[in-house]
Amino acid sequence: MTVLIDQPVWPAHGTVWSHLVSDSSLAELHAFAEANGIPRRGFDLDHYDVPQRLHDALVAAGAHPVGNRELVLRLRASGLRVSARERAARTHPPAS
Incomplete structure (x- = not known):
C-alpha cells in the first residue's frame, strides 16, 4: 500500500x-x-x-x-483509475 x-x-x-x-x-x-x-474538494474521482507548495511536505509525510x-x-494497475469516458459521464451525466 x-x-x-x-x-x-x-x-x-x-x-x-x-x-x-x-x-x-x-x-x-x-x-x-x-x-x-488536503481538503476533500481537491479530490477528482x-x-x-x-x-x-505542498509537494515536499507530502513527500516528507x-x-x-x-x-x-x-x-x-x-494507478491503472491498481484498478482505481477512472477513464476519460467514465470521468465525462460522472461529471456531465446525459440529460433525461
Missing part, C-alpha cells in the same frame, strides 16, 4: 499541481490526504490535485515521488 505523488507540472490557477494517488485503495488515499490537511507516467501506470 503506497501513496504516490508526481512532479508538480500541471498549470492552473497561478501555480503548478501534482497528482496524489494510492496504488491500493481510495480509503488509504483519503486518510493520507486528511492527515495532511481517482486522485487529489495538490499545489506545488510518506508520499512516494514518481514520474508522471509511472503514476498513471500504477
Whole structure:
C-alpha cells in the first residue's frame, strides 16, 4: 500500500499541481490526504490535485515521488483509475 505523488507540472490557477494517488485503495488515499490537511474538494474521482507548495511536505509525510507516467501506470494497475469516458459521464451525466 503506497501513496504516490508526481512532479508538480500541471498549470492552473497561478501555480503548478501534482497528482496524489494510492496504488491500493481510495480509503488509504483519503486518510493520507486528511492527515495532511488536503481538503476533500481537491479530490477528482481517482486522485487529489495538490499545489506545488505542498509537494515536499507530502513527500516528507510518506508520499512516494514518481514520474508522471509511472503514476498513471500504477494507478491503472491498481484498478482505481477512472477513464476519460467514465470521468465525462460522472461529471456531465446525459440529460433525461
